[in-house]
Amino acid sequence: MVVRRFLVALVVFSLVVPFSLSAMAQEKKPFEGVVLNAYFIGGGAYEKLYTKIPEFEEQTGAKVNIAAKLSHFELNKRVAQEFASGGDIDVISTHTTFAPGQKDFLLPLNEYLTPEDLKDFTPSTIEASTVDGKLIMLPRHTDVRIMYYRTDLFEDPREQEAFKAKYGYDLRPPTNWQELLDVAEFFTRPPNLYGFVFTGGEEPLVGTFYELLLSAGGNFFDEEGNVIFNQEPGQKALQLLVDLYYHKKATPEGVPNYRWDEVAKAFRDGLIAFYFDWPGWYTMMKDPKESKVAGKFGLAPYPVGPAGYAKIWGGSHGFAVAKSTKNPEAAVALVKFLTSGDNLYFEAKEGGFLPTSISAYQRLKEDVAKTGDPLDLKRLELLEQELAGFVPPPKIPEYQEIVSAIWPELQKSLVEGRDVKVTLDIAAEKVRKILGR
Amino acid sequence: MRTHSERYFPYVLILPSVIGTFLLIVFPLVYSFFLSLTSFHLLKAQSLRFVGFQNFWEVLHDPAFWVALKNSLLFMVVVVNVELVLGLLVALLLNRASGGQGILRTLFMIPMMFPPILVGLQFRWFFNDQFGLLNNILLSLGIIDRPIGWLVRTKTAMPAVMFADIWQNTPFTAVVFLAGLLSLPVEPLEAALVDGASPWQRFRYVILPMLRPLIFIAMTIRSLDAGRKAFDLIMLMTGGGPAYATEILGTYTFRRAIVDYQFAYGAAISFIDMVLTVGFAVYLYRQLLKGRT
């Protein structure tokens, strides 16, 4: 009797328990209790996207702990130390320029994603995010630079007249390097106005040099991987920067300490007549609270270089997952969430970025068409042209080390006027040594 | 006479410090030293290969290392000496002040209480070419007609970071000398007064010799930590630039170990740095012991 009751109880129990368990599982969110340590790029426009994270936490039950929000340079140093000291890091911000160097520590995302997951990304950005056949990051937005110039200066009849009298041709946003030099010189009236500004410090200096190098018909390496940036195109590119900074003094003198934030700030403060910058500053620049040039600037294509064309350096920001993560599914889900079409559209609207999502880009275009703002239209048109032909930096793990060997040498020409050939030969020798190891 | 437990008394007193130091300072240091003998790279998973002293050998053949060493020496010699002289002056002045000693002393010690990172930020702003106060003053007085990039010219960048360092650390040497002045025995001074010595003679022949040991101590301390303390400052003001002009061993180590991810190489530089600093300080300390006996 007791035994029978026991058996009945057992049967009932074994029937009920699985049901109640599965009912509980449906209640339970997929990543309940998971904590993800994230190391993100911080600063102004980048952080808008992170306001969407509570939505992810709500949907999945995971908790995202943003352990650091730093500029990309600071971020890379932090992330490298976290990787090297083992574990405790799940999701990072990275960039097509930096990800190849970090590849040993990044989870191949293609093992977790289906082609369906990737079909909304522009194929070229997926291609740029793939190293040795492994997709190591999901792109967020793409950066290519365009020219920003001050319409109140360029369209002022007195300025136009004075310019023509001095240089013998009409004032306009420069279309080639000679005009670039002339216009920069013309508008330089320190301490309240300078013709031009460029990123003269650290990695951004090498980026600027790289861009000019491409437009002069050169590159860092030839197809066999030989170092060639010290040849004639490289010399022309560096000479342009030396002329602008050292000889004509057409930029603020602090330029060797300027990185991305500082150049954009100088333009927003109304100190600069024209310069090149990323799409991401656009919204801030149009905001009269943040910018003295709101409503007073226009956009133009890059001037062509000695090679007869303008080639632009570009890359995509993105998110990656650390190989050491204990919760790869949750981490990949977060990266997927952050790069979803809806969220990238949100980011593009809020920050002025160029989304890597096809659907987000389409929506952005429709919005612009609807409002009909000529500057917005012009911007998308220019960016689209450049997206078709931009060049990413070499996908080699040593890139960061190469950059940090080159920039102090380039500065030597900038601040002391050292002969560009001497500088580039020294830099090239250093790079050969790094690659030869 | 001494009991068994008494013989162990001093060891009991130092034991906690020794254990703590071993766990949190010596052990990590040995670990770093071990890494400096490998090819350890922060972003290469398979880079922990033993290479012996190869990194050290490479450092000694690295021109950038010698530039940084030269800058470090120049930096240390200049700031330490200026801080000693200014510190002595300020201490003598404060020692003479009759009223408000407490407030005055507190005020002049403020720079040494600044977090170095804040000193860096402040002086980066002060010397900034566009928004800096220095250029602002010079321009408004009509002394210059175009802003000067103090931190980006090879000739002015080093003096600018030295200025910031001297500003922060002069109070330290001053407070050490003030402590010395306050604890000087009065008899020799009174004797000198009776002999009719002038203020200068009293300073030169009575006060200065008695302060001598403290001068060596202040010098030893500042030489030992000048490089370490200047690091935050230089990183924020110039990042070692322009073109290596303010690159000291500390910033170069950081560049190689963390920015370039070559941790092993950077560790090798920092150990060479440490050996040099320690050697210099031991020499100073020997002088100090001579002065003490």
Next chain:
Amino acid sequence: MKSRRKRERVVAALCTVFAVIVLVILLFPTYWMVQTSFRVGREINAFPPVWFPREVTLSSYIKLFGSPHEEASLPFREYFRNSFLVALSSGFFSIVLGTLAGYAFSRFEFRGKRNLFLSVILMRAIPGLALGLPLLVLFKRVQLVNTLSGLILTYTMLNTPFVIWLMEGFFADIPAELSEAARIDGCSRWQALWKVDIPLAAPGISASAIFSLLLSWNEFAIALILTRTPASRTLPVGLFDFVGEFFIDWGGMCAAGTIILIPVVVLTFFIQKWMVRGLTFGAIK
């Protein structure tokens, strides 16, 4: 004779003038920072410079700490609490450890004393960079990353050598006969230390306290890599979070700097009298 006196008086006056100038230069940046923190934006980088603020505002502070109507832009209150806990605890521990060890070095002979004391002094030359990464590895193993305890332990051991050095010198100035007399009256070694030597060493302890607190309060590089949430971040790291913004928001930087300085300045004011007496390193006999 007379002309020499006169010349010396001129030199003395010149020295005083020079020293006053140095003092003014030492004080000026602090003045500038504090008054900038109360300025309205357009006066901050005004040309020509505005020497005394014409309008005063608390807006920079409100941005940091928030107000009933506005949320704080960064968790400064938490940073403040962390810095307090870390500085006070590590200061306390390093004084205990350092005083004990300093006493041993000053009053007793034991094997290896000279070399051990020399190595105490040389601890000051240890490059922070060689410590950072190994500590991160170590702390990850023992779950001390992102904890206040981790920082307290590290700072305690970074401070202890200097405290030992200061206290050794200070105990050397206190006549050993005093504690020996207490011993004859029946005190144990510990009681003599606690009842006689430690009270006499108060100036040395105040000096040690200030220097320990300053290091823990201001340390940046190690705190940066060992912390990762507002739960454990200290003020200098919090300051660095906003470096990018501070290149734009000078008022905010100056307000944060002023806030960071106030506690240590107040503390220094109250104990400076003892502190200055404590810095003799046993060097003046």
